[in-house]
Structure formats: C-alpha cells, structure tokens
Amino acid sequence: MMLQTTVFAAARSRAHGPTVALWHAVELHRPPAEVDGACELTLCGSLARVSTDESWPVAATDVCPACALLSTC
Template identity: 80%
Template sequence: MMSVTTVFAAARSRAHGPTAALWHAVEVHRPAAEVDGACELTVCGTLARVSPGEQWPVRATDVCPACVSLAR
C-alpha cells in the first residue's frame, strides 16, 4: 500500500482593487527550490507568489478561507 502525503506551500496574492492581499495554499509537486518566488495556481484557483520563508498554514489573520477549507 502506498501512502501519499500532500504538501502545501504558502503564497501571497496581490491586492486587487478593494480586495486585500491574502495568504493562500499551493499544492506542491516539485522541490521547494523550483517554486521559490514563482506565481502558482492556489488550491482556491487564485494566482499567488509562493513565499519560501513561510509554511502553510500561516499564522496570520489575512488567510483565504477557501484555501483553509480545501487544504486540510
């Protein structure tokens, strides 16, 4: 039996109009060095820049509620 572990990285979106920048989760299928600072599609469907210095889940108040729900 094979055990699969899903790894998530933290990513920060950009503020867009009246929408604030939020922290999102990105499902990672590559080594962390390959996604360092790259824009990736988040689990909720937003494009956000991966922040290699942050771990998911981030300890912040400005976190995407959809990513929190989907990245469990």
C-alpha cells in the same frame, strides 16, 4: 507502502482592487526551491506568489478562507 502526503506551500496574493492581499495555499508538485517566488495556481483558483519563507498553514490572520478549507480535505 508509500504514504501519499500532500504538501502545501504558502503563497501571497497581491492586493487587487477591492481584494486584499491574502495568504493562499499552493499544492506542491515540485521541490520548494523550484517554486520559490514563482506565481502558482492556488487551491482556490487564483494566482499567488509562493513564499518558502512561510509554511502552510501560516500563522497569520489574513488567510484565504477557501484555501484554508480546501487544504484540510
């Protein structure tokens, strides 16, 4: 039996107007090497650049609360 595990990558959004840069979670459907540096749709619906230097959950305080919540479901 195959266990279905969802893998998340950490992605960094850019500061945009009043919105600060945050770490978001991106669901990985491709090998991490293929999405490194790519702009992907995050769990909360924004676009962020995937950074495979970091793994989700990131050990940072500036984490998107929506992504943190959605990735635990």
